[in-house]
Amino acid sequence: DSGVTQTPKHLITATGQRVTLRCSPRSGDLSVYWYQQSLDQGLQFLIQYYNGEERAKGNILERFSAQQFPDLHSELNLSSLELGDSALYFCASSVGDAYSYEQYFGPGTRLTVT
Amino acid sequence: AQSVTQLDSQVPVFEEAPVELRCNYSSSVSVYLFWYVQYPNQGLQLLLKYLSGSTLVKGINGFEAEFNKSQTSFHLRKPSVHISDTAEYFCACIYGGSQGNLIFGKGTKLSVKP
Numbered sequence: 001d002s003g004v005t006q007t008p009k010h011l012i013t014a015t016g017q018r019v020t021l022r023c024s025p026r027s028g029d030l031s032v033y034w035y036q037q038s039l040d041q042g043l044q045f046l047i048q049y050y051n052g053e054e055r056a057k058g059n060i061l062e063r064f065s066a067q068q069f070p071d072l073h074s075e076l077n078l079s080s081l082e083l084g085d086s087a088l089y090f091c092a093s094s095v096g097d098a099y100s101y102e103q104y105f106g107p108g109t110r111l112t113v114t
Numbered sequence: 115a116q117s118v119t120q121l122d123s124q125v126p127v128f129e130e131a132p133v134e135l136r137c138n139y140s141s142s143v144s145v146y147l148f149w150y151v152q153y154p155n156q157g158l159q160l161l162l163k164y165l166s167g168s169t170l171v172k173g174i175n176g177f178e179a180e181f182n183k184s185q186t187s188f189h190l191r192k193p194s195v196h197i198s199d200t201a202e203y204f205c206a207c208i209y210g211g212s213q214g215n216l217i218f219g220k221g222t223k224l225s226v227k228p
Contacts, residue, residue, distance in 0.1 A: 002157060033215060043204060043218035056215050090157060103216065105150075105157035 003027065004093050004106035012112045018079040021109045025072055025093030031055070032074040033094075033103060034066055038087035049074055050097040081113045116140050116209050120219035127195055128227050135190040135222045137205030144210030147188040149179055152202045152221075161203075164188065175199070200226045 003026035013019055025032050034046040036059075045058035049068035060066075063081075068074045078085060088108045094101040121136040139145055146165050150158040162173025169181040179190045188205060202223045206216040 002159070004157070035216075035218075042220045043206075043216075045215040045217070048215055058215055092158075102160055102163070105159070107155075107157045 002104040002106060004091060004104050006089075006091050006106040006109050008109060009107070010110050010112070012114065013081060014114055015081055015083060017081050017113075018077065019081065019111065021076040021078070021089055021091075021111070023074045023076070023091030023093075023106060025074070025091075026104055029093035029095055029104070030072065031094045031097045031101070032068055032072070033092040034060075034074070034076050035090040035092065036087045037090060037108070038084075040084075043090075046076070048097070055097050078111070083113050086111055086113045116207075116217055118205050118207050118217055118219040120205050120222050122222050123220065124223045124225065126225045126227060129197055130194045132193050133191065133195050133199075133224065135203050135205075135224065137188045137190065137219060139186050139188065139205075139207050141186070141209060146208045146210075147179075147181060148206045148208075148216065149173065149177070149188075149190050150204045150206060150218075151175075152204065154201070158204065161190070195224070195226045197226050197228060199224060 005024045007022045030051045033048045037043045046060040047066050048056040066076045090108045092103040092105045094103045117140045119138045127133050148163045149161040162171045164171045164181045172178045202221045204221045205219040
């Protein structure tokens with residue numbers, strides 16, 4: 001158990017819908033990262049927040065957005081869903097925002113768009 | 115674009131045999147390298163990392179990796195595998211100047227047979 005929690009574990013929804021994925025980092029971690037794992041693209045970095053502020057952006061679509069709240073939990077919002085958005089979405093957390101800090105991964109949320 | 119290449123998508127081996135999982139990165143500028151393991155239906159767990167110093171890095175579960183700057187490689191090795199090592203292994207890197215977001219390879223599925 002990494003200490004990072006993600007809810008829900010599974011999500012099935014239809015095209016065009018909007019969903020919210022939630023992540024609670026390990027106690028004391030200030031940085032949250034979101035990754036997408038799909039068969040086509042593999043594991044891709046989406047976005048990083050550090051202590052409530054956006055720090056880095058990767059291959060995140062404009063239909064997707066995220067935020068980190070004052071209690072440090074984070075939410076990833078996916079809208080106008082397409083079949084290709086079906087994937088496993090991981091959240092990771094670390095103490096700091098630099099490369100030297102180990103990232104601890106949550107168990108993921110499996111999103112299925114039908 | 116910066117990338118990580120894992121040359122083998124699947125590696126079958128017999129129990130107690132040695133194994134090497136290959137990883138190459140795309141640039142010779144400052145780079146920080148990681149190996150993660152993903153067991154079925156679980157998140158990623160850090161096996162080992164190279165940030166600086168000794169090029170031979172030892173990690174958990176008896177794994178080790180060697181950073182080779184001239185060959186831009188970071189191959190993962192274990193002298194004797196167990197059935198429990200069956201999992202998917204991901205090589206990842208963070209390039210100098212970026213934040214802590216990881217760039218992942220496509221993964222190598224290690225299958226250990228009795």
